[in-house]
Amino acid sequence: MRFALTDEQQEFRDAVRSLLADTCAPDDVRAAWADATLAGGGPGGGDGRVRRAWSALGEMGVLGLCVPEDHGGLGGTDEDLVPLLIEVGRAGLPDPVSSTAGVVVAALRDHAAPGVAATWLPRVAGGEVAIGVGFEGAGTVPAAASLDAFLLSDRDELHLVERTGVELEPLETVDGARHLARVRWTPSEATLLAGGTDDLREGFGPVNETFDRAALGAAAVLAGLSRRMLDMAVQYAGERQQFGVPIGSFQAIKHQLADASLAVEFAEPLVLRAANSLALGDPGAPAHVSMAKAAISDAADGAARASLQVHGAIGYTVEYDLHLYMKRAWALAVRHGDAAFHRKRVRTAVLGV
């Protein structure tokens, strides 16, 4: 029994944290917005990507982390990637790291025909392609116009569709760095990546596993976003003076931030455990992912709310950075299943009703 990151995982995480601090500063996130006014500054005209951070992650090996070694990657697992996705959240990086390096890689690695895997995996590891993931129902994908391909579900089938095979309907989102689009496409033999399943366990099979991995990715990013917002609130409360003292000395502020951080502190272990379960194909993995996504979605909403309140009016402006992370948290809290959706999955697993 050992429930902690390995030294190696911690070192990799620290390296990614510092890399993203350099390459994905708040103004880089702002520049990913299309509308400079809504972003609160920046050049405008962004497409939901921070390319210098993306290429730096590629060079560091993050994008190929879970790609098997014989396809040019590092042969890592969800457990290795999830701590890095937390850093992606902390930086507010809008790029499709979770979908490309986590969800798509696993689908190609575990379910694709060898030829298909051999075509795509080295390109992912080389940082040459960015791939999004969308599921039947919502059918939306972020940073869509910038992507090279899409992993899409159709009933119990997974399809990998190139950019030329889809039509995109751009959607207006609260977080202007999302660049979400509804994807229209037609499944065909040519796009089929994996269909049906030999795995008869309830909740498994390619589409279910892909959904779980996408939900886990969102959960990890939410953990990082929550930490970022709370760090900002703590720093601000330590500096901002009213009544002649820092506002962070007031218990009304202390207790709000203690409660918000408490929820994040106890949601994060659920996220790490789900990564372990998914990596091992544990039969509890779907429920574990849902526990994580339910808890962190609520915790992130709470962190956003407390951080905004602690900042007061300055947090209510777009010139201040907080909104960049808060709006992302709102988006991801409802992406790939909101808290209520995931609690219902847990409920079925635990209560049987």
Added chain:
Amino acid sequence: MDLNWSGAEEAFRDEARTWLEANVPRPSLPSGDTAAGFAAHLDWERTLHDAGWAVVSWPRAYGGRDASLWEWLIFEEEYYRVGAPQRVTQNGIFLLAPSIFEFGSPAQQDHYLPRMSAAVDLWCQGWSEPNAGSDLAAVRSRATRDDDAGGWVLSGQKTWTTRGAFCNYLFGLFRSDPESERHRGLTYFMVPLDADGVTVRGFGRLDGDEGFAEVFLDDVFIPDDDGTPATMERGGILGEVDRGWGVAMSTASSERGLTLRSPGRFQATASRLVDLARQRSSDGQLTELLADRVTEAWIAAEAYALYTLSDVTDIAEGRSPGARSSYNKLFWSELDVRLHEVALELLGPDAELVGPWTTGYQFALSGPIYAGTNEIQRNIVAERVLGLPRK
């Protein structure tokens, strides 16, 4: 990350489970916070001790079995799963003992620890006073040096002392430097409750049990410890004179952290909650809203269990959880209330009847109050973990 138990740990679990299932008293004992119930619980404590299960993680010489913290967690899981009795020895074995291991002299360890694990010495806590609750550093009970007699004279009043009326020893803080203020000049004393000048008066808690006591000390003499059992039986000092605050804080961190509140306790409650919800569901009484609340509470119990695993990993690898134990205390105490609140909602109109859930609910409500109120814990988290300014 390795979330599997080893073969040896699984064998330990089997052994603990088998023994507990064969030995746990049925029907369950009356509350240990009443005079009659306490006596029955003492028999159980001695049964545990004789079979080597009283303090599994302690050295064999003191009545333990040198088990790892991981095995301790496993034992606790099995203990609560089978519904074994509350531990009336807990204030000694979980709160005082860690401080004796850390601050006690070898002679004190050899004297007090075996008697504690054998439930010969039964310890209660003497911290709170009528005017020192959350503000523990405001204690006024005095310790006055008597060089002629060769010892200390204690005077003052302690209160909210759990099971004080049934225990025979008390540990607590006394102001030994009359010129001192706040957390300086305090000394950590161990006091026999049958000493001359001690008066103990029990009184009812919220649930009606005489679980509380006030302890009056009127010139109680504690002889200097010369390292012999004869003096140690008459009490003593843990750690250095005037340095009791540091010793007390080590005890406080045990109380707030994981040693007192193993995840097994809440996982067992969460399992019983799920059983109750299933029963309601088969009666057609489980609403969507309640099913969601049960699930939310279940997830929180899982989160607590996992958080504990990371705490134990840290401790096993030499990293101290420190002020993070305040997170722990906030979470388990609120989790316990929540588990019981949801159960009462499931019970509907039956929630006014005396039964395990209503008793448990009243007990759970003490969690956010004792061991440092949750308001104090939030201050500690804010100041020492997050780094917000004290003033």
